[in-house]
Amino acid sequence: MERPAPVAVPLGQAEVFQALQRLHMTVFSQSVSPCGKFLAAGNNYGQIAIFSLSAALSSEAKEESKKPVVTFQAHDGPVYSMVSTDRHLLSAGDGEVKAWLWAEILKKGCKEMWRRQPPYRTSLEVPEINALLLVPKENSLILAGGDCQLHTMDLETGTFTRALRGHTDYIHCLALRERSPEVLSGGEDGAVRLWDLRTAKEAQTIEVYKHEECSRPHNGRWIGCLATDSDWMVCGGGPALTLWHLRSSTPTTIFPIRAPQKHVTFYQDLILSAGQGHCINHWQLSGELKAQVPGSSPGLLSLSLNQQPAAPECKVLTAAGNSCRVDVFTNLGYRAFSLSF
Amino acid sequence: MSSESSKKRKPKVIRSDGAPAEGKRNRSDTEQEGKYYSEEAEVDLRDPGRDYELYKYTCQELQRLMAEIQDLKSRGGKDVAIEIEERRIQSCVHFMTLKKLNRLAHIRLKKGRDQTHEAKQKVDAYHLQLQNLLYEVMHLQKEITKCLEFKSKHEEIDLVSLEEFYKEAPPDISKAEVTMGDPHQQTLARLDWELEQRKRLAEKYRECLSNKEKILKEIEVKKEYLSSLQPRLNSIMQASLPVQEYLFMPFDQAHKQYETARHLPPPLYVLFVQATAYGQACDKTLSVAIEGSVDEAKALFKPPDDSQDDESDSDAEEEQTTKRRRPTLGVQLDDKRKEMLKRHPLSVMVDLKCKDESVLHLTFYYLMNLNILTVKAKVTTATELITPISAGDLLSPDSVLSCLYPGDHGKKTPNPANQYQFDKVGILTLRDYVLDLGHPYLWVQKLGGLHFPKETSLPSHSSLGAHHMETTMKLLKTRVQSRLALHKQFASLEHGIVPVTSDCQYLFPAKVVSRLVKWVTVAHEDYMELHFTKDIVEAGLAGDTNLYYMALIERGTAKLQAAVVLNPGYSSIPPIFQLCLNWKGEKTNSNDDNIRAMESEVNVCYKELCGPRPGHQLLTNQLQRLCVLLDVYLETESHDDSVEGPKEFPQEKMCLRLFRGPSRMKPFKYNHPQGFFSHR
Numbered sequence A: 001m002e003r004p005a006p007v008a009v010p011l012g013q014a015e016v017f018q019a020l021q022r023l024h025m026t027v028f029s030q031s032v033s034p035c036g037k038f039l040a041a042g043n044n045y046g047q048i049a050i051f052s053l054s055a056a057l058s059s060e061a062k063e064e065s066k067k068p069v070v071t072f073q074a075h076d077g078p079v080y081s082m083v084s085t086d087r088h089l090l091s092a093g094d095g096e097v098k099a100w101l102w103a104e105i106l107k108k109g110c111k112e113m114w115r116r117q118p119p120y121r122t123s124l125e126v127p128e129i130n131a132l133l134l135v136p137k138e139n140s141l142i143l144a145g146g147d148c149q150l151h152t153m154d155l156e157t158g159t160f161t162r163a164l165r166g167h168t169d170y171i172h173c174l175a176l177r178e179r180s181p182e183v184l185s186g187g188e189d190g191a192v193r194l195w196d197l198r199t200a201k202e203a204q205t206i207e208v209y210k211h212e213e214c215s216r217p218h219n220g221r222w223i224g225c226l227a228t229d230s231d232w233m234v235c236g237g238g239p240a241l242t243l244w245h246l247r248s249s250t251p252t253t254i255f256p257i258r259a260p261q262k263h264v265t266f267y268q269d270l271i272l273s274a275g276q277g278h279c280i281n282h283w284q285l286s287g288e289l290k291a292q293v294p295g296s297s298p299g300l301l302s303l304s305l306n307q308q309p310a311a312p313e314c315k316v317l318t319a320a321g322n323s324c325r326v327d328v329f330t331n332l333g334y335r336a337f338s339l340s341f
Numbered sequence B: 001m002s003s004e005s006s007k008k009r010k011p012k013v014i015r016s017d018g019a020p021a022e023g024k025r026n027r028s029d030t031e032q033e034g035k036y037y038s039e040e041a042e043v044d045l046r047d048p049g050r051d052y053e054l055y056k057y058t059c060q061e062l063q064r065l066m067a068e069i070q071d072l073k074s075r076g077g078k079d080v081a082i083e084i085e086e087r088r089i090q091s092c093v094h095f096m097t098l099k100k101l102n103r104l105a106h107i108r109l110k111k112g113r114d115q116t117h118e119a120k121q122k123v124d125a126y127h128l129q130l131q132n133l134l135y136e137v138m139h140l141q142k143e144i145t146k147c148l149e150f151k152s153k154h155e156e157i158d159l160v161s162l163e164e165f166y167k168e169a170p171p172d173i174s175k176a177e178v179t180m181g182d183p184h185q186q187t188l189a190r191l192d193w194e195l196e197q198r199k200r201l202a203e204k205y206r207e208c209l210s211n212k213e214k215i216l217k218e219i220e221v222k223k224e225y226l227s228s229l230q231p232r233l234n235s236i237m238q239a240s241l242p243v244q245e246y247l248f249m250p251f252d253q254a255h256k257q258y259e260t261a262r263h264l265p266p267p268l269y270v271l272f273v274q275a276t277a278y279g280q281a282c283d284k285t286l287s288v289a290i291e292g293s294v295d296e297a298k299a300l301f302k303p304p305d306d307s308q309d310d311e312s313d314s315d316a317e318e319e320q321t322t323k324r325r326r327p328t329l330g331v332q333l334d335d336k337r338k339e340m341l342k343r344h345p346l347s348v349m350v351d352l353k354c355k356d357e358s359v360l361h362l363t364f365y366y367l368m369n370l371n372i373l374t375v376k377a378k379v380t381t382a383t384e385l386i387t388p389i390s391a392g393d394l395l396s397p398d399s400v401l402s403c404l405y406p407g408d409h410g411k412k413t414p415n416p417a418n419q420y421q422f423d424k425v426g427i428l429t430l431r432d433y434v435l436d437l438g439h440p441y442l443w444v445q446k447l448g449g450l451h452f453p454k455e456t457s458l459p460s461h462s463s464l465g466a467h468h469m470e471t472t473m474k475l476l477k478t479r480v481q482s483r484l485a486l487h488k489q490f491a492s493l494e495h496g497i498v499p500v501t502s503d504c505q506y507l508f509p510a511k512v513v514s515r516l517v518k519w520v521t522v523a524h525e526d527y528m529e530l531h532f533t534k535d536i537v538e539a540g541l542a543g544d545t546n547l548y549y550m551a552l553i554e555r556g557t558a559k560l561q562a563a564v565v566l567n568p569g570y571s572s573i574p575p576i577f578q579l580c581l582n583w584k585g586e587k588t589n590s591n592d593d594n595i596r597a598m599e600s601e602v603n604v605c606y607k608e609l610c611g612p613r614p615g616h617q618l619l620t621n622q623l624q625r626l627c628v629l630l631d632v633y634l635e636t637e638s639h640d641d642s643v644e645g646p647k648e649f650p651q652e653k654m655c656l657r658l659f660r661g662p663s664r665m666k667p668f669k670y671n672h673p674q675g676f677f678s679h680r
Helices: A013-023 A053-057 B002-016 B020-045 B048-075 B078-149 B162-168 B176-181 B183-247 B251-261 B266-281 B294-299 B304-324 B329-340 B418-425 B430-437 B442-447 B465-494 B502-507 B524-529 B531-538 B593-603 B618-635
Strands: A027-032 A038-043 A047-052 A070-073 A081-084 A088-092 A097-101 A114-116 A129-135 A140-145 A149-154 A160-165 A171-177 A182-187 A191-196 A201-207 A223-229 A232-237 A242-245 A250-254 A261-267 A270-275 A279-284 A289-294 A300-305 A317-321 A325-329 A337-340 B286-292 B346-353 B359-367 B372-380 B515-522 B547-555 B558-566 B576-582 B586-588
Touching: A027 A088, A027 A300, A027 A317, A027 A325, A038 A053, A038 A081, A038 A088, A047 A053, A053 A325, A081 A129, A088 A129, A088 A140, A129 A182, A140 A171, A149 A171, A182 A223, A182 A232, A191 A223, A223 A270, A232 A261, A232 A270, A270 A300, A270 A317, B020 B078, B048 B078, B162 B183, B176 B183, B251 B266, B251 B286, B266 B286, B266 B346, B266 B359, B266 B372, B266 B442, B266 B465, B286 B294, B329 B418, B346 B465, B359 B465, B372 B442, B372 B465, B442 B465, B465 B515, B465 B618, B502 B618, B515 B618, B524 B531, B524 B547, B531 B558, B531 B576, B547 B618, B558 B618, B576 B593, B576 B618, B586 B593, B593 B618
Parallel strands: A027 A081, A129 A171, A171 A223, A223 A261, A261 A300
Antiparallel strands: A027 A038, A038 A047, A047 A070, A081 A088, A088 A097, A097 A114, A129 A140, A140 A149, A149 A160, A171 A182, A182 A191, A191 A201, A223 A232, A232 A242, A242 A250, A261 A270, A270 A279, A279 A289, A300 A317, A317 A325, A325 A337, B286 B346, B346 B359, B359 B372, B515 B547, B547 B558, B558 B576, B576 B586
């Protein structure tokens, strides 16, 4: 199909540079505000943009509503992971975790409330923090990333209480098993490890790449994404996307998708996954592909479901990845529109 | 009168009434004398009403007597005559009474008339008097008003104000004591003073006139002297020419140039003046000259009568020729077009010398009917350049000045009015003629002081006067130098060598294995058709003013294609690279995050690759960096355990970590001088 050539606007140096930056932007992480009306997105230049979901979803939404309400430079390096407590937005990237107050974040020149750096072993290169996990029962935050350890930080005092060692290569993702407070971590070394928070020891290890059904050596052995539903766990990455029964450590269903998946989550009775390729895949627990919904980015890195009870009108699924855009799905079946940096 | 009338009447009465009336006549005669006086008085005494009654009674008696006489006469008899006689006497008496009454009546009437007449006369007399008086009053009033309205001429003169008068006038005229009290005297004094002053001024005026005459005469004399001087000065100047040349002060030459400049059309004149001024003040390497035929320029401004005559002659000629041979419509249109696009015979040539002895020759033309300036450019270098194949467009006159300012591509006429002119002669766009006529860039119009309203409301770059000239000249120089630098670089790139200068070596590791194998130009349409350049095209960064190239970097079995967009504003605007790697499948930025990261390394992080000012090394540094990135990519690729055999590319680069972050980035950043690779 012949693409109509777009009109080239006379561009000065600044505009060209801006356009190039936008082209090469990657949105790594998202987080929804406690009131449910705002979405924070962090990109590879270290910027965080706050979008107003309620404005973009309202009936009078204009083009400007799809732009961020405010954008600020949060970190020097990329913002790999973000979570929200009921008052704070916690963002982590190059070795530090910073906290921002949601109530203040919309004002210009917002400064972080605090920043903490876990005690790292190496001093040559500051390791990145790839995943943040909130443990509400203990009111603590678990950080994991480049130094192959899980650090626990108490949110009240800010001290680092535990450092769980066991991974041989850096950690990609974390998941929380609510019932027995256990944390699952997946890493570059291809293993999913379960940690018991009370004893601070490794309870179980699943080396996914060693299982023939799901291993895909040409992709590597790295575990890029994890999600757990008490007894069940789904993980993907280099190996195929697989549903595991945790107690028996056996793979029950293998989802037939070739592209490595970077984010997976349970949603009602479905499993949603996204990764290389521009679609979000809807799987049924039996392994059937229910739907493939295309997004606007060529690869997706993060999915976020806004299930905050305070804003039921903003209940949307947002997906972000290898572009400057965050796709908004009001109905899971199709992409409604995209917010953009 | 009344007596005469009664006298007259009386004889009538006597004649008519014979004898019986005689007796009464005597009586009435005597009575008459007494009655004349007393009748007048009697009238006053008697009552008219009673007289009237008497009259009526008398008439009645007469009637009765006549009736009795009649009776008697009809009866006849003797005694009748006596009775008739008696009665006749009685009736005579009655007749007399009647006559008296009649007289009285007449007298009364006359009296009445007399009285009226008198009264009337009196009234008339008074009336006359009244009229006379009124007339006099009116006359006097008129006189009064005339007097009051009288304006003396002296009021029309603008006299000096009172204070001034008292200040300035000498006391014998102002006579303050007298004039203060008496306004009449005061006015007189003021008039006197006025007269004085006027006399004095008239004197002065005459003196000045005579002065003026004298001075005029002097001027005449001096003019004659000067005009006699002119030929002598000319000969001196001629004689001084060799001296000027010897001392390198070409005043004469500059003078001649200014002479020709007078015939330039206004925009070219402005350009000429600005360029000369700039050259003298700021930039000694700039030289300005005027080319073209002055006579033709003068011919353009022939007086209208002559040209009309010419026209009529030429019309006559043309008529004759049309009879012989009719030119076709196409030829006519062609002629009209040529007429519309006619250039002014004079043009301004500006030569910019750059540091490396290369010269940019700019020739500015003025299109008279379209009222725009165009420029033709040529670059000459100190040494003869061998143009590499891919560098064909770099220095071509058509494109070397394209987009000097962003968006200024010079293919469309900047004057919106030209569109209507073009429609008349069927010219679609000026683009077809730019090769011949020169490019109508916006900065050229600004240099010539021509301002046209913009069609789109783009933010205009502020370019006022002197700053504009300076900025433009600097941009032109950088443009020429960057193009020449690229020219040299392309020559080397085509041979597969990436020419990295020694002061940029620190950006790269010592050993780079990947090699550039191919460097070719690519057409704009072909670039748009490539499957891995769609993002750039969609972002509007691939316009038709850019230059497009394709580079091929190889190492072993891996082939990396790089499509390059070179903006005319290189090197302030960086070239944009899009990559496609063919090794174990095709990887582009849509399916491999690391390729995306490589593109980001050269596109977004270009500032560190600019090298020393003015940054002409950017392109070669970017290409070298691509080679390094390809090395890193291939060497850090994780080994597939299932496949037999060693890795195709053993890791030689020192890296702290191979993968980092959720997208598993490779370590593309080179650290100098430690020489290891890390992540950004």
